[in-house]
Amino acid sequence: MAEEFFQVLAECLEREGRRKGRPGIAPEVLKEFFTDSRPETEELRSQPRRKAAPPSMPPHSLIQASPALETSASSSSSVPISASATGNGGDVALPDSLDMLAETVAQCRRCILAETRQHVVFGEGNPHAGLMFIGEGPGADEDRLGRPFVGRAGQLLDKMIAAMQFTREEVYIANIVKCRPPGNRVPSPDEAACCIGYLKKQIELIRPEAIVLLGATAVTFLLGPVGGITRVRGRWFAYEGIPVMPTFHPAYLLRQESAKREAWIDLQMVMKVFGKTPPSRKRA
Ligand code: URA
Numbered sequence: 608m609a610e611e612f613f614q615v616l617a618e619c620l621e622r623e624g625r626r627k628g629r630p631g632i633a634p635e636v637l638k639e640f641f642t643d644s645r646p647e648t649e650e651l652r653s654q655p656r657r658k659a660a661p662p663s664m665p666p667h668s669l670i671q672a673s674p675a676l677e678t679s680a681s682s683s684s685s686v687p688i689s690a691s692a693t694g695n696g697g698d699v700a701l702p703d704s705l706d707m708l709a710e711t712v713a714q715c716r717r718c719i720l721a722e723t724r725q726h727v728v729f730g731e732g733n734p735h736a737g738l739m740f741i742g743e744g745p746g747a748d749e750d751r752l753g754r755p756f757v758g759r760a761g762q763l764l765d766k767m768i769a770a771m772q773f774t775r776e777e778v779y780i781a782n783i784v785k786c787r788p789p790g791n792r793v794p795s796p797d798e799a800a801c802c803i804g805y806l807k808k809q810i811e812l813i814r815p816e817a818i819v820l821l822g823a824t825a826v827t828f829l830l831g832p833v834g835g836i837t838r839v840r841g842r843w844f845a846y847e848g849i850p851v852m853p854t855f856h857p858a859y860l861l862r863q864e865s866a867k868r869e870a871w872i873d874l875q876m877v878m879k880v881f882g883k884t885p886p887s888r889k890r891a
Pocket of ligand 1: 744745754757782
């Protein structure tokens with residue numbers, strides 16, 4: 608992509624930021640998001656990719672604007688969650704504070720992932736975040752440090768967040784499972800079922816205005832079998848009345864750089880929920 612494109616994007620964001628009292632985004636940040644083409648790490652290469660599936664709805668302000676507002680007919684909570692597929696994390700009462708929930712999860716031994724983990728990766732960010740990102744599960748770096756999205760995929764996620772005119776500190780980042788599946792395999796339905804109650808409680812406590820689901824696994828286990836990621840990305844779904852936007856996982860974007868363009872379309876839809884204006888591309 609031409610240098611001047613990023614310059615123009617940055618200028619648009621700068622203008623918009625000044626108008627709304629927010630900082631602009633450096634052209635380098637935009638450029639990095641669109642053009643990160645460093646070779647994958649061994650960890651990413653070895654990460655098995657499998658098909659996922661899942662569902663749909665958007666922010667109240669976007670309901671009219673979005674043709675693809677989808678809600679589940681199969682769930683009272685508006686999301687097509689199958690109890691057997693996604694479970695509820697054990698159906699036990701969980702603490703009503705994020706800190707106490709984190710303490711509970713730190714002790715969790717509900718599934719075999721507890722046997723191989725180094726650290727539980729609870730999630731992190733602003734407990735009052737308007738925007739929440741949900742990934743699949745910790746990788747090696749996350750397991751080692753006990754923090755979500757700190758490896759290469761995390762670096763790209765940081766760029767995506769910045770391109771959306773948010774900071775990492777403003778948003779909340781969590782995963783479907785809190786412990787690393789060995790070899791970065793996709794979590795099994797049983798493992799996800801053991802863990803999903805924790806994520807649901809996090810969502811209940813944070814009550815974000817919008818959720819971005821990163822990749823097929825997040826879509827499948829939060830929303831149910833709504834469809835493959837390439838079919839559901841860019842379409843609004845709803846979880847408990849919260850608008851949910853599925854998009855590609857950053858690890859996939861590292862492997863498939865051409866998909867960044869579609870991911871950016873999805874992220875811009877989310878930006879609009881927050882009144883953030885995506886830069887318009889100038890035509891010559
Ligand atoms: N991939 C995920 O899905 N989550 C992480 O925390 C890191 C990589």
